[in-house]
Amino acid sequence: MVKIIGHRGACNLWPENSLDGFRRTRDLGVDGVEFDVHVSRDDELVVIHDPTLDRTTEGWGPVTWRSAAELADIRLREDSGQGIPMLDEVLDVFADTSLELHIEIKSDAEGRPYPGLEQRLVDVIAKRDLGTRTILCCSYPAPLEKIRELLPSQKVLVSVNQKSAEALGGLAAALNRFNATDGCLVAVEKGLLSAEMDLCLMKVGEAKFGVWAPNEAEDIAYWLAQPVRQITTGRPDIALEIRQAADHFERRPFR
Numbered sequence: 001m002v003k004i005i006g007h008r009g010a011c012n013l014w015p016e017n018s019l020d021g022f023r024r025t026r027d028l029g030v031d032g033v034e035f036d037v038h039v040s041r042d043d044e045l046v047v048i049h050d051p052t053l054d055r056t057t058e059g060w061g062p063v064t065w066r067s068a069a070e071l072a073d074i075r076l077r078e079d080s081g082q083g084i085p086m087l088d089e090v091l092d093v094f095a096d097t098s099l100e101l102h103i104e105i106k107s108d109a110e111g112r113p114y115p116g117l118e119q120r121l122v123d124v125i126a127k128r129d130l131g132t133r134t135i136l137c138c139s140y141p142a143p144l145e146k147i148r149e150l151l152p153s154q155k156v157l158v159s160v161n162q163k164s165a166e167a168l169g170g171l172a173a174a175l176n177r178f179n180a181t182d183g184c185l186v187a188v189e190k191g192l193l194s195a196e197m198d199l200c201l202m203k204v205g206e207a208k209f210g211v212w213a214p215n216e217a218e219d220i221a222y223w224l225a226q227p228v229r230q231i232t233t234g235r236p237d238i239a240l241e242i243r244q245a246a247d248h249f250e251r252r253p254f255r
Contacts, residue, residue, distance in 0.1 A: 001247075002223075003031040003230035004239045005102055007213045008049055012234030015076040016056060017047050019085045022093045030236045032100030034137070037087055037121070039114045044068035045087035045124070051109040057084065062109035091128060101130060102157065102232070104137040118146045122154060135185065139164045141177055148181055157185035159212065162192050171196055175203035187212050187232060190223065201227065217242065 006025040014021035017035050025033055036049045041064055048071075053059035059066070059074040063084075066074070071084040094101060103121060107113050118136075125134045137157040138144050144156040158178050160171070168174040171192065178184045186209040188200055193211050200209055210230035214220045220239045223231045224246065233239050 005032040005232040006236040007232045007234045034102035036104045038063045040068040042067040101134045161189040
């Protein structure tokens with residue numbers, strides 16, 4: 001069965017990376033949830049996708065310009081009253097669940113890695129005993145390779161699009177590097193995967209790769225029928241309905 005992962009919570013249903021959105025996504029019955037981590041000015045781990053505030057909040061400028069308290073007071077767009085959550089708050093939402101947690105490692109507004117972020121995430125996962133169901137993710141392999149140096153057993157996933165593949169010399173070269181990180185999962189942007197499905201299956205294998213981010217019903221249905229481990233979607237509600245209907249059809253007794 002293809003796993004359904006809520007993208008940035010469920011970013012096409014509710015404000016992305018919001019606490020209320022995470023709670024609602026949890027209650028849908030998804031298999032996992034994906035979200036993104038940056039570092040505030042006062043060195044706290046906060047959950048927001050972009051390195052700047054402009055697109056998803058009523059604020060502006062880099063995330064690193066503000067303290068965690070200031071970020072919590074900046075309202076998310078299309079929402080009533082929520083600010084940018086801290087990582088611990090998000091993990092609390094999923095503490096009593098068995099959901100896979102796909103935590104994406106981000107860079108600052110200048111494209112620079114946050115010093116020591118890999119170690120801090122490994123430590124948070126260990127402290128909360130989340131190692132068996134947490135997958136640390138990144139668009140580039142270096143942070144994931146660092147994580148494997150720190151903790152060889154940690155599950156990791158690289159999220160690939162055209163830009164990140166080209167930065168590594170093309171998709172085939174990128175997949176070869178990811179395969180060198182034993183057990184690394186690979187999630188490929190749907191447009192790139194459509195064009196390179198055979199290559200991905202050959203290089204990675206069905207059990208280790210997924211697709212992001214189909215959000216329309218027809219697109220979701222197509223990818224749920226493909227030989228992939230997971231789909232990461234902003235409409236997990238639609239994906240769950242389609243998967244349930246397909247499962248019911250397959251199980252219906254022959255008359």
